[in-house]
Amino acid sequence: MKEKLIKNIKELFPYLLILIVVILIRTFIATPIKVNGNSMYDTLDGSEFMILNKLAKVDRYDIVVVDTESEELIKRVYGLPGEKISIENNAIYINDKKIEDSYAYGETSDYKSIVLKEDEYFVLGDNRAVSLDSRIIGPINKKKIKGTTNFILYPFNRFGLLKK
Numbered sequence: 001m002k003e004k005l006i007k008n009i010k011e012l013f014p015y016l017l018i019l020i021v022v023i024l025i026r027t028f029i030a031t032p033i034k035v036n037g038n039s040m041y042d043t044l045d046g047s048e049f050m051i052l053n054k055l056a057k058v059d060r061y062d063i064v065v066v067d068t069e070s071e072e073l074i075k076r077v078y079g080l081p082g083e084k085i086s087i088e089n090n091a092i093y094i095n096d097k098k099i100e101d102s103y104a105y106g107e108t109s110d111y112k113s114i115v116l117k118e119d120e121y122f123v124l125g126d127n128r129a130v131s132l133d134s135r136i137i138g139p140i141n142k143k144k145i146k147g148t149t150n151f152i153l154y155p156f157n158r159f160g161l162l163k164k
Contacts, residue, residue, distance in 0.1 A: 029054055032153060033065060035074055039125030039132065042105050043162065044074070049154040054147040058121065061103070063162070065146040066123060068137065072146070075133050076103055079122025081142070086113035087135070104128055111135045121145065 035048040040063070052065055058077055066073045078092060078099075079085035086093045090108050092101050101108070106129040116122060120139035125131025134140060150162045 030147075033072075033074075033149060037130075039127050039130055040074055040076070041127040043076075043103060043126045047155070048152050048158065050149045051151040051153060052147045052149050056148040058142075058145055058148060062148045063150060064121075064123065064148050066140050067144050067146050073123075073125075073132065074149070075123035075125050075131070077121050078124055079116050079120075079134070079139070081116055081118045081120055083122075084113060084115045085111075085122045087111040109135060114139070119143070 031052050031054070033050050033052045035044050035046055035050060038046045040046070043063075056062070058064060058080075060077055060080060062077045064075060064077055066075055079094060084093075084095050087108055087110050089110070090104075091098050092108065093099070093113075103126045104124075105127045108124070108128045111134075114122075116139050119142040121142065122134045123140055124133045124135070152158045152160060152162065
């Protein structure tokens with residue numbers, strides 16, 4: 001009886017190991033996410049499944065998932081810690097220099113000048129008219145950023161890396 005139990009445990013061990021590895025990867029490295037809404041149109045249409053990279057360094061123009069108290073938002077990073085950011089006449093200024101904004105869809109409402117703290121980011125949705133972003137909720141604390149995403153799993157006709 002004891003030998004049979006040991007044999008069964010040995011047979012199950014590889015499957016248990018795989019399960020533990022999958023749980024660890026999803027918890028600490030990467031996990032699938034679902035895009036909801038159209039605030040990132042026309043980069044994302046709101047129905048994609050993507051991979052969230054929890055280990056990536058956050059950089060300008062990265063798409064990130066932000067954990068607010070009520071929901072998770074998917075946005076694009078514009079302002080980095082310590083930078084001064086403002087929006088005037090549909091143009092974004094970082095440290096008083098106008099930046100290229102090739103992702104904007106629609107008009108970008110004005111935003112008074114602020115300097116981000118060392119643990120803050122300024123995020124915007126690509127579809128500016130409907131996006132709940134830093135213009136409304138303010139700068140995002142680094143702890144609220146769950147990770148970056150740039151790989152579409154589904155729909156299959158869009159499978160792969162997003163172009164930056």
